[in-house]
Amino acid sequence: MAVKAVYAGPRLAPPDWTGLVKGTLLHLGHEHGFKVCSSQPGSDDGEWLYDLVWYTTQGNGEEERLVDVPLVVECEWKIAPARIKEDFEKLLVTNAPLKLFVCCPYSTERAAWMDYFNKTVKGYQRQRAGECYLIAFIGNEEGAKPIIFKSIEAT
Numbered sequence: 241m242a243v244k245a246v247y248a249g250p251r252l253a254p255p256d257w258t259g260l261v262k263g264t265l266l267h268l269g270h271e272h273g274f275k276v277c278s279s280q281p282g283s284d285d286g287e288w289l290y291d292l293v294w295y296t297t298q299g300n301g302e303e304e305r306l307v308d309v310p311l312v313v314e315c316e317w318k319i320a321p322a323r324i325k326e327d328f329e330k331l332l333v334t335n336a337p338l339k340l341f342v343c344c345p346y347s348t349e350r351a352a353w354m355d356y357f358n359k360t361v362k363g364y365q366r367q368r369a370g371e372c373y374l375i376a377f378i379g380n381e382e383g384a385k386p387i388i389f390k391s392i393e394a395t
Contacts, residue, residue: 275294277289277292290313294309312340314328316328316343328360332367339374341376347381350377354375372392
């Protein structure tokens with residue numbers, strides 16, 4: 241929702257969404273008091289493990305320690321199934337409570353991808369109850385809705 245509210249310009253090709261998505265999440269992270277790792281200018285650190293990470297630390301200098309990672313994000317703009325699966329499955333191994341996956345499969349393939357995402361989350365044996373996966377499908381076809389959000393909650 242935040243991305244749609246920030247961007248009201250002409251239709252973008254999926255790769256052009258990268259700066260918009262990461263820039264918006266960078267701004268929101270800072271606005272909520274988190275440090276942000278990403279490739280975006282203004283990030284506190286470069287990309288670390290994922291395309292974008294919100295985190296908090298405690299202490300200073302050599303005493304600074306990571307204390308929380310509330311959000312991790314993976315973006316995959318290729319429509320190749322192997323690339324989408326690889327990036328989505330990275331989200332399974334983090335203990336961040338919120339995991340955002342941004343991708344742009346064709347609208348005719350979204351239901352099948354949601355089925356895959358649901359089965360993958362439900363089948364992962366180290367899942368923790370309450371973890372939330374937010375899927376953002378970016379429209380990659382003329383006339384497609386710009387962004388559609390779906391969510392999966394681990395049980």
